[in-house]
Amino acid sequence: MTVIARRLAGHLARGIAMVLVVATISFFIIRNIPGDPIAARYQKLVEQGMSPEAAERATAVMYGFLPSGTLWEQYVDYMGGLFRFDLGVSVTNPGTPVTTVLGEAAKWTVLPVLTGTLLSFLLGVTMGVYAAIKRSGVLGDLLAISGSLLHGVPQYVLALLMGAIFTTLIPVLPPGGTADILFEPGFNAGYIGSLIEHATLPVVTYALAGYGGWILAMKSSVVTVLGDDFILAAELRGMKRSIIFRYIMRNAILPLFTILAISLGLLFGGAIFIEKIFNYPGLGFLLIESVTNRDYALMGGAFLIITVAIVVANILADLFYTVIDPRVRSGAEAAA
C-alpha cells in the first residue's frame, strides 16, 4: 500500500511539474503573440465605449491576466487562475469559459478514442498471438503483412479512405457530426442510434489505425517469450498446453500495457486529423479551430488538457504495472 502511495506521489509531483511547464509555455505564447491581441482587445473595448477599468477586467477574464500588469504579475495571475480551473474565456464562443468548451469537446473525444483503441488492442493482440504461433505458415505471414501495411498508412489517409468508401462509394454512414439534428438529444433510441452511427467511422478508423501496430508488437513479444527458457522448462515438466498458453500470454502482453496507456494519452491530441476529417467536435477538432480562430486561451487550454491526459495515462500505466508485475512491485519496495 505505502509502496503504491509513494510511487503515486512521485508521479503526481512529476505530472504537476509537467503541467506547470506546459501552462507556462502557453502563458508565454498567449502573452507574446505577434500583434498583441490582448492590447488590441483592450483597445477595442475602450473604443467601443467601455470604461478603462471595465475593459481591463473584461480582457483579464478573457485571457486570465490583466493587460497592464508586469510580466511577473501577469504570470502569477494566469497560474493562479489555473489552480481555480479558470483558463480564461473563449473568443470564438463569446462568454463561455474555456473549461466549459473543453469539457464539452472532451466528451466527444474520450469515448470514441477509448472504444476505438480498446477494440484495436483486443483485435490486434489476438491476431498478434496467431501471427506469432503460425509465424512459419501462410496465415502468420498474411497477418504480419496486413499489420505492417496498416501500420504504415498514416491516420489521415486511413480516415480519408474510410470516409470516401463509406460515405461516398457506399453511402451507408453519415459523413460528419455527432448526431442527426432530427433527434431530440436525450436518452431515446433514435438519438442514441444516431450517435452510434456517427461515431462508427471515427471509432473504426481509430481501431484500424492502431491495429497494425498491436499485431506487430504482440507478435514480436510472443515470439520473444516463446524463446524464453521457462517456456521450454514448462513443456519439459509436462505442463498442460492451456497453462503454458497462459504463461506465454501474460508475459507477452505485459510490455504492451505501457504502450496502450501511452497511446491512449497521445490519442487525445492525436485525434486531430480524424476528428477534423469526420467533423467530429472533440478536443483535436477544437485545437484546430482554436488555432485557425486565434483563440489563444482555448488553444492553451487544449494543450493543457492533452498534457494532463498523457500524464494521467502514464500514471495509470505505471500503477497497473506495479499491480501485475511482481518484479516492478519488489523493485519499488527496494527503492522505497
Next chain:
Amino acid sequence: MPATPSAIPGGKTASGERTAPGVRIGGLTVVYRTPAGELPAVSGVDLDLPPGTITGVVGESGSGKSTLALSLLNAVQPPGRISAGSVEIDGLGDVVALRGEDLRRARGRHVGYVFQAAQNSLNPLKTVGRQLLDLGRSHGVGDLRALVREAGDLLGRMGLDGARVLDSYQHELSGGMRQRVGIMFALVLNAHLVVLDEPTTALDMITQATILRIIREVHEERGLTTLVITHDLGVVAEVADRLAVMYGGRLVEQGPTRQVLGDPRHPYTRGLIQAIPRLVGDIGEARALPGRPPTLATIPARGCVFRERCPLRMDVCESEHPPAVAHGARLVSCHAVEAVTAGARKEQA
C-alpha cells in the same frame, strides 16, 4: 539399494509403487538444420541406463550432451529433430514415437528433467508455489496439499526454507536457489527416471557438494534411474555409478565410473583426466588437451571424430568410424586401442 530391475513391464509393482525403469538408447541420431544442411549433434549413440543406477555423461561444451538429454523426453527443439534411433524407457516404450498428450503426461510424471538453464526455468510472474500448483493440475494430482508439503520437504532437504521459497518469485531467489527449485520440480511428481543437465553449474563448491549428496540420497531412497549430464569430471566421480564420455556427438568410452576414471582407455578420456589439476595433484602436471572441440560444422562426417586432436592417430582413423568394442564391462571406440590390444593378444598367444 532397493532398486530391483522392474519385474513388471510398465515400471510398476503390483502395489502400484513405481520402480526404477531401465532405459535403452539405440542408434540415436539427432540433427540440427543449419544453412549447411542438417548436421548431426548426436550420432549413433547407444547407451543403456540400468535400472537404479546413476549414469554420468561428460564431454566438452558443444559435444551434444544437452541434445542427448532432451532426446530422453523427445524434446529436441527445432531446428533440431531426432532423425534415427530409439529411446526405450520401461513403462513408456519408445519415447521417440510418443506424441501429443501421451508425451506430455510422460514428461514430469515419469521423467523428471532439470533444465541446464535451471536458473531461468520459472515463470517470472508467478510464485514458485503457484507454479507448483499448475504442475499438479497439469498432471491431475488429487491432493495438492500433499504436493506442496512434498515440495517443501524437498526444498528443506536442499537447505532452503521451503515455505519462503514457495512464496517467492523467481527474481527473489539467487541462482543457486533457483537451481534447487528446478531440482525440486523434477522430483516432486515422484518421477522415477530423472535427467539432470548440469545440475550444479551455478553453485559454489559447498552447495554443489550438498546438492550432489542429496541427488544421491533421493536416488537411493526412491529407487530412481538417474542421468547426470556435466562437463565436470569431479561431479561424475562423486555421484555416478557409470560414466559415458561424449565427444563430437559420439560416445567414445563408457563403463563403470571407477574403471573409466582409474584406467581410461580412450585417448580423449585420458586427455580429459589429465587436463584436471586436482585429480593429478600437481598443477604443473595438468595438461590441457591441444586443439579445440569440433562444432557442428567441423565434426568430420567420416572416420573418427577425435582424430584431429588425437596423439594416437592412425591412417584408418581418417576413413572409418571406430566401432564400440567391449573391454570387460566397458565399451571403447578407438582404432588405436584395438590395435594395441590385438597386438597384446597376439603376443600372449
